[in-house]
Amino acid sequence: MRFIVIGCGRVGAGLARVLNLQGHEVFAVDKDPTAFERLGPWFKGQTVTGVGFDRDVLMQAGIQRADGLAAVTASDEANVVIARIAGQVFHVPRVATRLYDPRKAEIYQRLGLQTIDPTTWVIHRMAELLSYTQLDTVLSLGRGGVEVVEVEVPPLVVGRKVRDLTVLGEVHVVAISRGASTFLPTLGTIFHVGDLIHVAVAEGSADRLTAFLGLT
Numbered sequence: 001m002r003f004i005v006i007g008c009g010r011v012g013a014g015l016a017r018v019l020n021l022q023g024h025e026v027f028a029v030d031k032d033p034t035a036f037e038r039l040g041p042w043f044k045g046q047t048v049t050g051v052g053f054d055r056d057v058l059m060q061a062g063i064q065r066a067d068g069l070a071a072v073t074a075s076d077e078a079n080v081v082i083a084r085i086a087g088q089v090f091h092v093p094r095v096a097t098r099l100y101d102p103r104k105a106e107i108y109q110r111l112g113l114q115t116i117d118p119t120t121w122v123i124h125r126m127a128e129l130l131s132y133t134q135l136d137t138v139l140s141l142g143r144g145g146v147e148v149v150e151v152e153v154p155p156l157v158v159g160r161k162v163r164d165l166t167v168l169g170e171v172h173v174v175a176i177s178r179g180a181s182t183f184l185p186t187l188g189t190i191f192h193v194g195d196l197i198h199v200a201v202a203e204g205s206a207d208r209l210t211a212f213l214g215l216t
Contacts, residue, residue, distance in 0.1 A: 173198070
């Protein structure tokens with residue numbers, strides 16, 4: 001796949017290297033040619049010097065055939081302009097935008113932009129590490145408002161039904177892995193020894209789930 005990374009700071013350079021190592025065709029764009037030094041000697045992609053929202057620069061980076069674009073410059077405003085040009089003018093299928101000011105997140109979402117806020121992500125991740133439980137978070141949805149966790153069924157829950165762990169709007173068992181298969185349970189499904197359950201948990205309800213499971 002072909003990806004364009006606009007902004008070759010630490011985040012942009014790291015993203016470009018990872019995508020390149022995964023075997024993708026990568027174009028790194030930055031107005032400062034010295035920024036490409038962060039890519040390292042093993043980077044096999046291409047570099048384009050110029051302003052990320054300049055049409056000629058984007059064309060040089062092959063935006064007409066791009067499968068995805070990441071706008072990760074040091075400016076929220078520039079990132080938004082780049083993302084809107086990529087999505088609305090060139091119809092790039094996947095566009096992600098780095099966001100420094102979380103207060104602007106709602107505005108950008110109204111514009112249909114997929115934003116990544118490193119500060120908010122770090123806050124949630126640090127809180128998760130500091131308040132570690134036996135629940136293993138495998139997916140965070142939105143801005144951490146809902147998490148999907150997995151945990152092996154403890155002895156207290158074996159023989160009970162999915163409905164016993166269900167709290168409407170707070171806790172829902174979404175899947176059960178049993179042996180070599182994973183399936184969607186019903187409220188009447190009974191937990192077996194060795195089951196690995198996947199649970200969607202609303203923010204603030206993790207303690208309630210751990211209490212149900214007898215993990216507190």
